[in-house]
Amino acid sequence: MTVQRILIVAGTHGNEINPIWAVKQFNRNENSLKHGIEYEYIIxxxxxxxxxxRYIDADLNRSFKKSKNYDQNENSFYEISRANFLVDQFGINGSKPCQIAIDLHTTTANMxxxxxxxxxxFKDFCLAALLQNKFGLPIYLHEKDKSQTGFLVEAWPCGLVIEIGAVAQNFYDPKIINRFLIIISSLRDEIDKLKKNLIELPKDLVVHVHQGSVDYPRDEKGDIDGLIHPKRINRDWKMIKKGDPLFLNSQGIIYKYDGDQFIWPVFIGEVAYKEKQIAMSYTNKEVICSKNEWVQEFHRL
Incomplete structure (x- = not known):
C-alpha cells in the first residue's frame, strides 16, 4: 500500500464550523504523521x-470538474477557482499529492x-466498510442524480464525506466536535490494520442508495405552503411505507407518501437544501457483499 497522504477538508461550507474546530484541535494535539501516513489539513x-x-458564489461541493457550476462559470465563480486550487495543491498530480480525501460536514438534519x-x-467501498465496521455508521450512497454533480471527494482517487448532525449552522457543539475527533484519530489506525492484515472487511456492507428527492408543498406563487409533518421530524434513516405522513400544510392537509416501495429518508428538513428545493431525499436499503477487489484496489492507491 502506498497511501502517504490523506487530505482532511473542513469548512467546505463556511457555516459548518464544528469540523474546523475539530481539525485545529486535532492538529494541536496529535502528530500529523502516523503509520507512515501524513494528514494534510485545509479549510x-x-x-x-x-x-x-455557506458559500460566496456557488456551493463548493458542487463546483469541481464535471459539474454544472464548473462548466458554466469556470472563470467567474470564487468556488470554481478554489476547487482548482485544491486539486492543483493536493490532487494526485498536485504539489502535495494526497491519495485520499476526507470531507467533513455537519447538517441541520438529524442524521x-x-x-x-x-x-x-471500489476504493471508496473499502474505506467505507472499514469505518462502518469500526463505528457502525450508516452509509448514504448518492448516485444517478444529474442535478447534483462535481463533489469534492470525486476529484481524488478515493474519498468519503463524514456527515454529522443535527447541529445549527454557525453553532459550536462539543459533542459534534468530539465525534469528528474520534473518527479522525482512528482513520489511520484502521488503514494500518488493513495494510498489516490484522482486520478483514465485514462480509456485507449495508448502504442506503439515493432514489430521488422531494420538495416542500408549494402554493401557486411557488412559496412553501407546508412543513415537515411532526411524525417525520428527526426521523432520518427510519423506514416510510405507503400512507405515512410527510408534510402538513397551512390548511391542515396532510401529504402522505403514496409509493409502493419502502423508503428510508435522509437529510429531512436540511436548512441548506431549501434553495435546492429539497425537503428530504429518499433511499432504498441495499446489502452489498464485500469483494476482494475492494481491498486490492485500495492497496493500489
Whole structure:
C-alpha cells in the first residue's frame, strides 16, 4: 500500500464550523504523521468561513470538474477557482499529492454520524466498510442524480464525506466536535490494520442508495405552503411505507407518501437544501457483499 497522504477538508461550507474546530484541535494535539501516513489539513472555503455563510458564489461541493457550476462559470465563480486550487495543491498530480480525501460536514438534519459516498468506486467501498465496521455508521450512497454533480471527494482517487448532525449552522457543539475527533484519530489506525492484515472487511456492507428527492408543498406563487409533518421530524434513516405522513400544510392537509416501495429518508428538513428545493431525499436499503477487489484496489492507491 502506498497511501502517504490523506487530505482532511473542513469548512467546505463556511457555516459548518464544528469540523474546523475539530481539525485545529486535532492538529494541536496529535502528530500529523502516523503509520507512515501524513494528514494534510485545509479549510475548504476560507472566505465563506470568515463571512459565516455557506458559500460566496456557488456551493463548493458542487463546483469541481464535471459539474454544472464548473462548466458554466469556470472563470467567474470564487468556488470554481478554489476547487482548482485544491486539486492543483493536493490532487494526485498536485504539489502535495494526497491519495485520499476526507470531507467533513455537519447538517441541520438529524442524521447522526454517517458516511456519504458518491458512486461505486471500489476504493471508496473499502474505506467505507472499514469505518462502518469500526463505528457502525450508516452509509448514504448518492448516485444517478444529474442535478447534483462535481463533489469534492470525486476529484481524488478515493474519498468519503463524514456527515454529522443535527447541529445549527454557525453553532459550536462539543459533542459534534468530539465525534469528528474520534473518527479522525482512528482513520489511520484502521488503514494500518488493513495494510498489516490484522482486520478483514465485514462480509456485507449495508448502504442506503439515493432514489430521488422531494420538495416542500408549494402554493401557486411557488412559496412553501407546508412543513415537515411532526411524525417525520428527526426521523432520518427510519423506514416510510405507503400512507405515512410527510408534510402538513397551512390548511391542515396532510401529504402522505403514496409509493409502493419502502423508503428510508435522509437529510429531512436540511436548512441548506431549501434553495435546492429539497425537503428530504429518499433511499432504498441495499446489502452489498464485500469483494476482494475492494481491498486490492485500495492497496493500489
Amino acid at each position: 475548504g472555503n476560507p472566505i465563506a468561513y470568515e463571512k459565516g455563510c 447522526g454520524t454517517s458516511i456519504v459516498m458518491y458512486g461505486r468506486r
